[in-house]
Amino acid sequence: MMTGVMTEAxxxxxxxxxxxxxxxxxxxxxxxxxxxVLDGLNFDVRSGEFVCIVGPSxxxxxxxxxxxxxxxxPTSGASYLDGIQIDGPPEKLALVFQEYTRSLMPWLTVEKxxxxxxxxxGISKRERRTRAQEALExxxxxxxxxxxxxxxxxxxxQRVAIARALAYxxxxxxxxxxxxxxxxxxxxxxxxxxxxxxxxxGITIVLxxxxxxxxxxxADRVVVLGSAPAQVRExxxxxxxxxxxxxxxxxxxxxxxxxxxxxELIRAR
Amino acid sequence: xxxxxxxxxxxTGKTRVAGSNALVVGAIAVLICLxxxxxxxxxxxxxxxxxxxxAIAGGLxxxxxxxTFWSSLGETLMTALVGLGLAVLSGVLLxxxxxxxxxxxxxxxxxxxxxxxxxxxxxxPLVLLLLGPTTEMGVFLVFYGCLWPVLIQTVxxxxxxxxxxxxxxxxxxxxxxxxxVRIVLPGAAAFIVTGVxxxxxxxxxxxxxxxxxxxxxxxxRDLFVAQNAGLYAQMYALVFVMGVVGxxxxxxxxxxxxxxxxxxxxxxxxxxx
Ligand SMILES: Nc1ncnc2c1ncn2[C@@H]1O[C@H](COP(=O)(O)OP(=O)(O)O)[C@@H](O)[C@H]1O
Ligand SMILES: [Mg+2]
Numbered sequence: 001m002m003t004g005v006m007t008e009a010x011x012x013x014x015x016x017x018x019x020x021x022x023x024x025x026x027x028x029x030x031x032x033x034x035x036x037v038l039d040g041l042n043f044d045v046r047s048g049e050f051v052c053i054v055g056p057s058x059x060x061x062x063x064x065x066x067x068x069x070x071x072x073x074p075t076s077g078a079s080y081l082d083g084i085q086i087d088g089p090p091e092k093l094a095l096v097f098q099e100y101t102r103s104l105m106p107w108l109t110v111e112k113x114x115x116x117x118x119x120x121x122g123i124s125k126r127e128r129r130t131r132a133q134e135a136l137e138x139x140x141x142x143x144x145x146x147x148x149x150x151x152x153x154x155x156x157x158q159r160v161a162i163a164r165a166l167a168y169x170x171x172x173x174x175x176x177x178x179x180x181x182x183x184x185x186x187x188x189x190x191x192x193x194x195x196x197x198x199x200x201x202g203i204t205i206v207l208x209x210x211x212x213x214x215x216x217x218x219a220d221r222v223v224v225l226g227s228a229p230a231q232v233r234e235x236x237x238x239x240x241x242x243x244x245x246x247x248x249x250x251x252x253x254x255x256x257x258x259x260x261x262x263x264e265l266i267r268a269r
Numbered sequence: 270x271x272x273x274x275x276x277x278x279x280x281t282g283k284t285r286v287a288g289s290n291a292l293v294v295g296a297i298a299v300l301i302c303l304x305x306x307x308x309x310x311x312x313x314x315x316x317x318x319x320x321x322x323x324a325i326a327g328g329l330x331x332x333x334x335x336x337t338f339w340s341s342l343g344e345t346l347m348t349a350l351v352g353l354g355l356a357v358l359s360g361v362l363l364x365x366x367x368x369x370x371x372x373x374x375x376x377x378x379x380x381x382x383x384x385x386x387x388x389x390x391x392x393x394p395l396v397l398l399l400l401g402p403t404t405e406m407g408v409f410l411v412f413y414g415c416l417w418p419v420l421i422q423t424v425x426x427x428x429x430x431x432x433x434x435x436x437x438x439x440x441x442x443x444x445x446x447x448x449x450v451r452i453v454l455p456g457a458a459a460f461i462v463t464g465v466x467x468x469x470x471x472x473x474x475x476x477x478x479x480x481x482x483x484x485x486x487x488x489x490r491d492l493f494v495a496q497n498a499g500l501y502a503q504m505y506a507l508v509f510v511m512g513v514v515g516x517x518x519x520x521x522x523x524x525x526x527x528x529x530x531x532x533x534x535x536x537x538x539x540x541x542x
Contacts, residue, residue, distance in 0.1 A: 069440050095440040102433040107455045107532045116451070117441035148532055168441065 018172060018204045019045035019068065023077035026063050037063045039229035040077065045172075050198055050205045052215035055225030056266060061208040064230070065176045068206065069095050081172065094170035098177040100157040104149040104164075110136070111145035114164045121168075128167075135167035136160075138197055155186035159193070166201060173198075175207040179214065188246050191218060195244060212262045216255060217244055224265045233265045320502040328502030329509060338491070342510070345487035348404055349476040349518070352411025356472075357465055360416050364423025364461075365449055374424065385421065389414035389475050393483055402484030407476055410483070414475045415468035422464025426457025459533050462526045469522040473515050 026038040037060040045051045055061050066072040068079050070089040079086045081093065094117075097103040104113050114132040123131070136142050139159040149157050158178060165173055175194075179187040191214060198205050209215050215222045216238055224233040240254045249255055303322050310321045320328070332338045367374050389410045396413075400406040430453045438452045454461075480489025488507055495504040530536045 066436070071436055071439055089440045089442055091442060093440070095437065097433055097437065099433050102431050103437045105434065105452070105455065106534075107458065117443075120442050120447070148537075150532070150534075150537065 016047045017044045018047045018049070018082060019206070020080040020083075021068070021077075022079070024064070024067060024074050024079060025076045026060070026067060026072070027075045028063075036229040038067070038074070039231050041225075041230065041232055043223050043232055043235055045204060045206055048202060048204055050195075050207070050218055050220045051223060052219035052221075053206065053208045053223045053225060054212060054215035054262060054266070055210065055230060056227050057210050059210075059225045059227050060230040061210070061225065062176055064225075065095075065174055065206070065208050069093060069174055090172075092171040094165035094168045094173050096158075096161050096165050096173070096175040096178045098180050100154065100161050100178075100181070101149075103161055104157060106148065106150055109146050109148055110141070110152070110160050113149060113160060114145075114167050117164060117168050131167045131169070132163070135163040138166055138200060139163045139193060153186075155182045155190060158182060158190060162190075162193070162197070166197060169201075170203060172204045172206065175205065177209055178207065180209070180211070187214070192244075192246065194218065199243075212259055212266070213250070216240075216259050216262060217246075217249060222258075222262060224262055226266070226268070233268070236261060318499075318501045320505065324502040325505045325509065328500075328504075328506035332503065332506050332510070338488075341486065341488045341491050342514070344404065345473075345476050345480065345489065346514070348407040348479070348485065348487060349411055349472040352408045352476065353415050353465075353469055353472040355408070355412045356415030356468055357419050359412075360419030360464070360468075361423050361454075361461060364420045365427055365454065365457075367420070368424040368427025368457075369445075369449060369453065374428070381417070381421065385417045390478060390482070393479065397483055404485055404487075406483055407479035407485035407487065410479045411472050411475045414471050418467040418471070419461065419464040422460045422467075423457060426460025427453050429460065430456050459530055459535060462529050466519075466522050466526055470515075470519055473511075473518045477511060 021041055021043050024038055024041040025036070028035045028037055041064065043051075053061055053064065063072065067074045068086065070086045070093070073087070081090050084090075105116065108116065111129070111132050114135055115128040118128045118131060132145065133142065136145060139162050141156060141159050141163060144152065144156070149160060152160065158181075162178070178194075179190050182190065194205070194207070195218065197203075207215075207218060219238050222236045222238060224236065225231070226233045236258060238258055240249055240252050240258070306319075307322045310319045367377055392413060393406075393410060396406050396409055400409065434452055434456060435448060438448050443451065476487065477489040477492075479485045480487035480491075481493050482489075484490055484493075488510065492504060492507045492511075495501075495507060527536055
């Protein structure tokens, strides 16, 4: 895609680009209290790609994801999903938050949590149950549909949140530091689960993290953000072999090299 | 005078008992109270408005055999339940609106703060003037008294809604109304149910007071009549009935609360343990 200032009406050319982010700016507050958080971001995400956005805490990663998910209007600039400007939550998109305890409804069973978003799509009850079963199977939780989220461990709760997103059958899955609050062992499991799910469902994934290892391990490309106000420092192609493996990939010299590169970029200035 | 004693009866008469041990202790305390009463009624207070325990029990047996007693009791319970039901319905609906629209919340807060502490007994003369000593009058007073706790609790619960939960719902395409019904309302359930419990405890008391003081039909009015006629055994039997019914009422609401909130941290800990 050609870079340069685009007028408001212009729509990005049709390529295999799924998401296009153009000069995205977000300022919280107004007047003297105004705080620029996103300072003119440009990048894109291709169809079927796994993109990780990595940056230090407070960089504006959550803000960025909320803008992309249509939950927060940008101050200026725009983002497009399949050529259509995002100005509200797009139907093709599902979101997984870091705070699994707060994003699941404690008054609903696991299955009801997973089917809840489907009630909106005009899907029959039987189809909803089938989808929930499939999604729960995909995350390895086929045996707990009638439990309540709070009866599960943190890692399992986050699996439920992922299953809920999968059952929604999105084309783009966005995840905001989804594994930051689980223990290391569970995190590795969930990372591999996410990679599997992406193969199985052929979805485009945008995952935000502050964990450099995680970003390089998961991504096809890593978008490195500097500290606030966030700008794109660099976009790195992760040319390590797939499928990834927690032991082999992380021992790969290329992985180490890329990880150092991202680390230096984040630390710079 | 009479009002305060009735007001206090359901609250202090028997607090909720937990376990058989507490039950035994409670039973002993009741027996001691009855013994003290009996001694007083036979000795220093004899001849006054203090019939013996046996006489009161006799009054109770007499009451239970009368059809009018049961219709009075039904009347009182209906007044309490209908008033409470209306209060819960309007309190929750109004509370969701007040709680979710920031502008409305800020502009009505003062009004609610001013109206809230006005006890229903104070508005009784006005209501009595408008509706007369009728069941409707009683229902309205119960409604008025119960509305505030439900409304205030609902507003608090709605404003306590988790932004992550709301964002989640929004990202799945839930509109405003859907979020209110499927996210905000269940999320506020703990607050609302507490409001209902507070209101419920008041509902029965207000119903009785509206009958006792306002003359609406029910056991409160029967109590007034018995007192005026000097039928003390019957009067105390009625007080006893009120205590038992009030206790049953509150126990029922407590069970309802547990059932509604089986998923809530305040309740589920007991379930798991
Ligand atoms: N609603 C808000 N109002 C004002 N400032 C905010 C708001 N949300 C986030 N911020 C600020 O914006 C900056 C970026 O926040 P966030 O996007 O959550 O960063 P990250 O997810 O990378 O940790 C932080 O300094 C934060 O304090
Ligand atoms: Mg964040």
